[in-house]
Amino acid sequence: MLKKIILVSRPIFWPIAPAAYLFGVYSSGTAFGWLEALQAMLLWIPLGAYVFGINDLYDIKSDEANPRRSGHLWGSKVTEKDRGWIISASILVVALIMLSTLVTLNPVHILVTALFLPFPFLYSAPPIRLKSRPILDSLTNATYTYGPFAMGYSLSGTLGFLNPGMILFALVFSAAHAIGTIMDLEGDRKAGIRTFASVLGSRPAAAFAVFILALNLPFSYMMMESMFALIVIYTLASLFVLVKPTPKMAKNCFIVMVASLLLWIAYAGGAALGFWPLA
Secondary structure (H helix, E strand, O other): OHHHHHHHOOHHHOOHHHHHHHHHHHHHOOOOOHHHHHHHHHOOHHHHHHHHHHHHHOOHHHHHOOHHHHOOOOOOOOOHHHHHHHHHHHHHHHHHHHHHHHOOOOHHHHHHHHHHOOHHHHHHOOOOOHHHOOOHHHHHHHHHHHHHHHHHHHOOOOOHHHOHHHHHHHOHHHHHHHHHHHHOHHHHHHHOOOOHHHHHOHHHHHHHHHHHHHHHHHHHHHHOHHHHHHHHHHHHHHHHHHHOOOHHHHHHHHHHHHHHHHHHHHHHHHHHOOOOOOO
């Protein structure tokens, strides 16, 4: 069971939500203490188990036809037998995160967290199931990073997380998701799953990604050199997919995007700890 929980929570994506949260804490100038450490931990494996557990539970049919899910890199396939523990674990995770928020008595932080936590369920579960609504499936995917970022920033009690530039940067993950729908195109079409690529086509999905990333280039250049380098890599990878919009090309470029993001997170984390200057 422990092994399945770990695999379902997607180890490859573990650093993303906690890093977004800590970036929000750092950006707002909030002092880091025990509460921030606790929330960062809850946004690590527990949030992953909730987000991807609910996702997998309502994707059982499509995952059976998805060759990418045959390995452990992208999680573990679940069955109807897993429904009980996934639902129970999700309720527990949501309760713990919400409790950690309520103790702050910070109305901005409480509101932001209360708005973020339902999104994974609304994204994956019917009848709303945002992931089956083309374009919205990619756009709302940005909440996986923007939500934790806003949670961290809102600890300051201010609304700085509404900065248009930061919202635009969060959409980088919408671009990556659009590439991911091309990667899963064949399995999704076989299972009748509606995604950006399966409904509107792989090339429009790649064009959407390139457009979002192109908008981010000037903003990231003004922010920091390392962020700009990350967006350049994402843009080039998306352009490769736009030229050759096949599932294999999308998978290769998606892996490059994930790897470069993890490297950037490691670099930014090292800078935050004072090991080297942040550029």
